[in-house]
Amino acid sequence: MPALLKRLGQALGWMPAGFFGGIEVPDRKLTANEPIRDCPVPDVLILPMKQHIGEQCHPCVHIGDHVLKGQKIAATEGYVAAPVHAPVAGKVVKIEEHRIAHPSGLGLPCIFIEPDGSDKEHRYDPLPDWNTRDPAELRERVRECGIVGLGGAVFPTFIKLVRDQHHPIKTLILNGIECEPYLTTDHRLMLEHADEIVRGLSILRYMVSATECVIAIEDNKQDAVEVMRQAIVRAALSGVRVLAMPTRYPQGSEKQLIESITGKQVPAGKLPVHIGVLCQNVATARAVYHAVEHGRPLTERIVTVSGEAMPRPGNLRIPFGTPVRFVLAQCGLEDIGDGVHVLHGGPMMGERLRSVDVPVVKATNGLLALYEGQIRGLNTEEQPCIHCGHCGEVCPIRLVPNLLADHCRNDAFERAEAYQLFDCIECGCCSYVCPSSIPLVHYFRYGKGQLAQIRRAEAFAEESRRRSEARERRLAREREAKQARRRARKASQSAKAEGGET
Amino acid sequence: MHILIAIASLGGFALMAGLLLSLAQKKFRVEGDPMVEKIDAVLPQTQCGQCGYPGCKPYAEAVARGEADINHCVPGGERTMHQLADLMGVEPKPLEEEPTAPMVAFIREDECIGCTLCIKACPVDAIVGAPKQYHTVIADYCTGCTLCIEPCPVDCIDMLLKPELIEHWAWPLPETERARIGRERKENHARAA
Numbered sequence: 001m002p003a004l005l006k007r008l009g010q011a012l013g014w015m016p017a018g019f020f021g022g023i024e025v026p027d028r029k030l031t032a033n034e035p036i037r038d039c040p041v042p043d044v045l046i047l048p049m050k051q052h053i054g055e056q057c058h059p060c061v062h063i064g065d066h067v068l069k070g071q072k073i074a075a076t077e078g079y080v081a082a083p084v085h086a087p088v089a090g091k092v093v094k095i096e097e098h099r100i101a102h103p104s105g106l107g108l109p110c111i112f113i114e115p116d117g118s119d120k121e122h123r124y125d126p127l128p129d130w131n132t133r134d135p136a137e138l139r140e141r142v143r144e145c146g147i148v149g150l151g152g153a154v155f156p157t158f159i160k161l162v163r164d165q166h167h168p169i170k171t172l173i174l175n176g177i178e179c180e181p182y183l184t185t186d187h188r189l190m191l192e193h194a195d196e197i198v199r200g201l202s203i204l205r206y207m208v209s210a211t212e213c214v215i216a217i218e219d220n221k222q223d224a225v226e227v228m229r230q231a232i233v234r235a236a237l238s239g240v241r242v243l244a245m246p247t248r249y250p251q252g253s254e255k256q257l258i259e260s261i262t263g264k265q266v267p268a269g270k271l272p273v274h275i276g277v278l279c280q281n282v283a284t285a286r287a288v289y290h291a292v293e294h295g296r297p298l299t300e301r302i303v304t305v306s307g308e309a310m311p312r313p314g315n316l317r318i319p320f321g322t323p324v325r326f327v328l329a330q331c332g333l334e335d336i337g338d339g340v341h342v343l344h345g346g347p348m349m350g351e352r353l354r355s356v357d358v359p360v361v362k363a364t365n366g367l368l369a370l371y372e373g374q375i376r377g378l379n380t381e382e383q384p385c386i387h388c389g390h391c392g393e394v395c396p397i398r399l400v401p402n403l404l405a406d407h408c409r410n411d412a413f414e415r416a417e418a419y420q421l422f423d424c425i426e427c428g429c430c431s432y433v434c435p436s437s438i439p440l441v442h443y444f445r446y447g448k449g450q451l452a453q454i455r456r457a458e459a460f461a462e463e464s465r466r467r468s469e470a471r472e473r474r475l476a477r478e479r480e481a482k483q484a485r486r487r488a489r490k491a492s493q494s495a496k497a498e499g500g501e502t
Numbered sequence: 503m504h505i506l507i508a509i510a511s512l513g514g515f516a517l518m519a520g521l522l523l524s525l526a527q528k529k530f531r532v533e534g535d536p537m538v539e540k541i542d543a544v545l546p547q548t549q550c551g552q553c554g555y556p557g558c559k560p561y562a563e564a565v566a567r568g569e570a571d572i573n574h575c576v577p578g579g580e581r582t583m584h585q586l587a588d589l590m591g592v593e594p595k596p597l598e599e600e601p602t603a604p605m606v607a608f609i610r611e612d613e614c615i616g617c618t619l620c621i622k623a624c625p626v627d628a629i630v631g632a633p634k635q636y637h638t639v640i641a642d643y644c645t646g647c648t649l650c651i652e653p654c655p656v657d658c659i660d661m662l663l664k665p666e667l668i669e670h671w672a673w674p675l676p677e678t679e680r681a682r683i684g685r686e687r688k689e690n691h692a693r694a695a
Contacts, residue, residue: 102671439676453670464549
């Protein structure tokens with residue numbers, strides 16, 4: 001009966017449409033009532049040259065330089081990129097490769113800054129009169145301030161803020177869903193900085209001239225819903241709705257949230273803008289507000305430090321570049337024993353850290369310390385697939401995970417691609433429900449990685465072919481020229497000889 | 503009488519068909535062997551000659567003619583062998599040699615005498631330099647074929663492992679999480695040591 005009522009409500013538009021599949025997970029929001037506290041500044045900050053999706057930055061400071069807080073220290077000419085700014089005032093002590101939070105355990109070039117304890121700050125010109133300015137100027141500001149999607153995907157934000165005549169943006173969605181268990185960064189941010197988020201929303205709305213705005217929050221955060229509603233009233237904004245969505249994982253994923261709110265799906269290989277939607281995380285909106293109204297670049301973020309093995313969990317405001325080991329020590333986790341594992345990100349999509357000597361970056365939304373017994377992959381062995389079909393029922397993209405995993409396992413990558421491997425968002429629902437404990441997402445990552453390598457090898461072969469053929473042609477040309485010269489010489493010699501005779 | 507009509511009409515048809523076919527052969531003539539092109543397209547174009555032929559194209563021609571076996575391409579590895587087997591309609595065969603990790607040539611410049619012999623040997627023009635000037639390898643274009651090593655009179659070319667880039671890293675096949683942790687611990691110790 002409740003299901004029937006729900007269907008009726010959805011059909012009449014009283015309730016959000018919901019999205020296909022998904023799972024219910026225990027939300028374990030241990031830190032929901034922990035106010036945001038400042039993380040102290042460590043002795044040295046390590047800033048990787050790439051903290052976003054896209055092209056790597058190059059340092060634009062030198063060893064020994066003094067930098068101000070908020071000063072740009074790395075940038076690139078590339079389009080899909082976000083510059084890096086110094087989170088503190090201090091001295092650049094070295095620039096060298098250092099490990100980052102990445103499953104490979106490999107490193108990236110990093111700038112090391114030793115704080116000098118001062119709070120000398122560099123700011124861009126504040127633009128409090130943004131609603132009279134050209135959106136292109138604001139967009140440039142968002143780019144310059146290094147703002148990326150803070151929900152975890154770290155895609156440069158300015159790229160999404162484009163006004164396109166063919167695809168006008170109708171709906172602006174502010175994502176405060178935070179469906180990953182444990183994480184409470186967006187939740188605390190909404191409770192403590194609701195007005196700043198709403199200001200950010202107004203700026204974003206002005207930039208893309210969206211007609212309607214939705215702030216989406218899951219109904220396990222009723223307090224945040226209430227606070228955001230009040231903030232909207234205080235700001236006297238019209239055309240903004242705060243929606244309490246039924247809690248379901250992975251509703252915070254952009255495409256799922258759009259489906260949930262508008263009932264429309266983003267087609268495969270397309271972007272939300274193609275169906276007239278812009279989706280931004282609440283923390284990103286707040287960063288946009290700081291960049292525009294205060295000229296402050298993105299140099300810190302809120303991180304949930306939690307997990308059952310964390311002695312003093314909390315929500316910390318952490319400058320980028322702070323070593324994870326230092327952050328964990330702030331929460332009472334000094335030495336990590338053999339039975340404890342540290343995760344970077346949430347438990348569903350995050351990565352187990354191979355080393356805690358990596359810096360906090362723009363993508364770090366959570367740092368979790370979990371006991372070995374809590375991590376499924378450590379306590380189960382992969383069993384043969386029994387073709388129960390649960391994975392297909394929960395896949396929010398409507399893929400066929402068991403079939404895809406088979407193709408990946410058998411290195412039939414082209415076939416996996418034909419079954420839309422690249423549409424997988426790696427949410428982990430299929431692995432979560434699999435009764436045979438098959439690490440399905442891991443197989444998809446393997447398949448995607450192999451396909452990327454195959455494509456790279458093909459492109460390289462094509463380039464080599466082009467170069468080798470060009471060389472062959474050049475050699476043929478040179479041979480011909482040589483022969484022509486020889487013939488000419490012979491001809492002139494014989495002409496001379498004939499001339500000598502007569 | 504009937505038999506004559508039958509012979510004449512069938513003969514006529516045959517003549518017509520013959521004429522059409524010969525015209526079509528002239529008009530739609532394919533330059534080169536399409537099979538060679540197809541085979542060449544799946545070869546890795548390293549031009550290394552490890553198959554015993556002077557380049558990828560000659561090996562493709564030999565395979566198309568049925569003279570060379572499908573399992574001689576070392577850098578192509580398992581995948582190329584399977585693709586060749588598919589193209590030629592034969593059973594896959596075990597590889598003669600396992601492919602090595604991708605390499606690039608590197609010239610120790612202070613030892614280089616500027617003889618240009620390696621430049622001439624490079625099948626993809628990936629070495630720059632001029633007579634009596636240092637030469638250097640453009641690492642992005644080097645296929646790791648090792649053809650420049652032999653001609654160098656002062657042995658100043660090394661083959662180095664291609665540096666592992668974080669953007670090019672790919673997930674391995676799932677191993678049990680426990681095995682993975684064990685391997686990573688070993689790697690970490692090795693790194694520390």
